[in-house]
Amino acid sequence: MNSRLTLQQVNELARQALTASGAGAPQSEVVAHSIEEAEAQGVRNVGLAYLPTYCAHLRCGKVDGHAMTRTQMTAPSFLQVDAAHGFAHTAFTSALPEFVSMVRSQGVAMMTIRNSYSAGVLGWFIHRFLEHGLMSLAFANASAMMAPVGGNKPVFGTNPWGFGVPQSEADAIVADMSSTATARVNVIAAARAGGPIPEGWAIDVDGNPTTDPQAALAGTMAPAAGHKGYALALLVDVLVAGLGSANWSFEASSLLDDSGGPPGVGQCFIAIDPARCAPGFTQRIARLAQVIYEQEGARLPGMGRAEHAAYASDHGVEVPDALVVELRALAEPG
Numbered sequence: 001m002n003s004r005l006t007l008q009q010v011n012e013l014a015r016q017a018l019t020a021s022g023a024g025a026p027q028s029e030v031v032a033h034s035i036e037e038a039e040a041q042g043v044r045n046v047g048l049a050y051l052p053t054y055c056a057h058l059r060c061g062k063v064d065g066h067a068m069t070r071t072q073m074t075a076p077s078f079l080q081v082d083a084a085h086g087f088a089h090t091a092f093t094s095a096l097p098e099f100v101s102m103v104r105s106q107g108v109a110m111m112t113i114r115n116s117y118s119a120g121v122l123g124w125f126i127h128r129f130l131e132h133g134l135m136s137l138a139f140a141n142a143s144a145m146m147a148p149v150g151g152n153k154p155v156f157g158t159n160p161w162g163f164g165v166p167q168s169e170a171d172a173i174v175a176d177m178s179s180t181a182t183a184r185v186n187v188i189a190a191a192r193a194g195g196p197i198p199e200g201w202a203i204d205v206d207g208n209p210t211t212d213p214q215a216a217l218a219g220t221m222a223p224a225a226g227h228k229g230y231a232l233a234l235l236v237d238v239l240v241a242g243l244g245s246a247n248w249s250f251e252a253s254s255l256l257d258d259s260g261g262p263p264g265v266g267q268c269f270i271a272i273d274p275a276r277c278a279p280g281f282t283q284r285i286a287r288l289a290q291v292i293y294e295q296e297g298a299r300l301p302g303m304g305r306a307e308h309a310a311y312a313s314d315h316g317v318e319v320p321d322a323l324v325v326e327l328r329a330l331a332e333p334g
Contacts, residue, residue: 002318010317011036013324014051016331021055023065023087030089034124039319040312041305045185046120048319048327053256055330060258063087063117069094077102077109080244083116085262088140091116092125092267099271100132107276112244113267118142118255119160123176123305126164129271130172133282137270138162138176141240143252143263146180147220149230152207154220157249157265158183159236166274167285174302179233180221184256187216239268 005013015032023031031054038047057063067086071094073079079099083091091113102109119125119140129136142157162176181201190197191213202216203209210216223229233249241248246266253260274281292298 001321003321003324004316004318005324006316007036007040007312010039010048010319013327013331014048017051017055017327018058018065020331020333021058021065023058027065027067027087027090030093031087034089034120037124037127037309038121039317040309041121041123042308042312043121043305044319045183045189046118048323049189050120050185051327052330056258057117062253062258062260062262064262067091071095071098073098073102077106079109079111081111081113083113083266085115085264086117088113088116088119088267089124092128092269096128099269100134103132103134103271103273108270108272110243111269111271112240112246114244114246115262115264116246116266117263118265119267121176122160122162123164123174123302125267125269126162126174126176127172129269130164130166130174133166133273133275134164135166135272135274135281136164138164139236139239139268141237141246141249141252141265141267143255143265144249145184145221146223146230146233147203147207148234149223149227152203152205152220155250156230156233156237157252157255158221159233159249161232161236165285166282167289168282170286170289171302171306173285173289173300174305176302177224179224179229179236181224181229182221184221187213187221188256191217236268240266244268 011032014035015028018028035047058065064085067084069091070082081091081095099111122138126138139161141159144154146156147153158178158180160178165173195213196211197213202222204215204219240246244266247264252263252265
């Protein structure tokens with residue numbers, strides 16, 4: 001059975017659970033907003049379904065619910081952020097005003113975040129740039145669960161990447177995807193449901209493709225589009241850990257269980273002010289989008305999530321009763 005929750009109820013439930021688990025008010029508010037947005041877009045595996053993991057990691061110390069973010073501008077267009085083992089969302093919002101000012105001044109700038117925690121839905125960060133009319137590229141590494149092509153030992157995380165492009169009088173174009181064939185949480189969900197998983201999602205411990213979710217969890221995730229996804233995962237780690245001084249994916253503790261200390265992963269963002277280099281940019285993007293729409297059945301990245309969010313805004317979301325009960329228990333004080 002399912003319960004229907006408004007987005008406000010989703011936010012309140014998430015905020016209460018995070019607070020009860022040891023997060024401060026600023027951290028709870030920002031992360032709850034990211035969970036609300038994930039639920040609205042239909043991305044439950046890193047929305048309410050991931051909230052128990054957030055709470056468990058607050059309690060065991062993998063993430064500091066009271067971390068104080070530190071920033072350092074090392075060049076007019078480069079901002080380094082130390083999340084101090086707190087939430088990525090809090091570190092990002094703390095540094096965002098300074099970073100946007102840098103983008104306005106320079107036309108383009110890069111921000112890296114280190115000593116951070118899981119980014120969740122990378123599109124959440126992209127939407128914050130779009131609110132300022134900025135185009136952006138976003139990257140986040142994660143604990144290792146994908147082997148390089150030809151290997152069978154995990155070196156890279158799901159290492160999502162994405163971009164956001166504003167357009168005139170229409171929803172922005174937002175792409176957000178993992179470097180792996182799918183997110184690991186989807187394999188976990190399949191294992192709980194009894195499987196199987198689609199072919200191409202994972203390989204077993206011997207490096208062979210598998211449709212058995214248990215064998216997949218013992219093995220590694222498969223890269224999206226083979227060597228192409230592997231190259232993207234490598235690029236994400238180079239930008240985030242190489243340039244940003246975060247842990248490499250293979251150095252990070254697991255984001256899926258309580259073992260180890262803080263993961264120390266990171267994020268990297270490149271933002272561009274289109275007005276500085278391309279007058280009429282959003283109108284020209286709208287023209288490109290129109291050419292795509294003229295083909296029957298053609299869609300732009302992010303349309304499905306945007307449509308889901310519009311529906312959820314009016315009608316709320318359906319959440320399994322068992323999950324609601326679990327989250328309400330987590331939200332109880334003490």
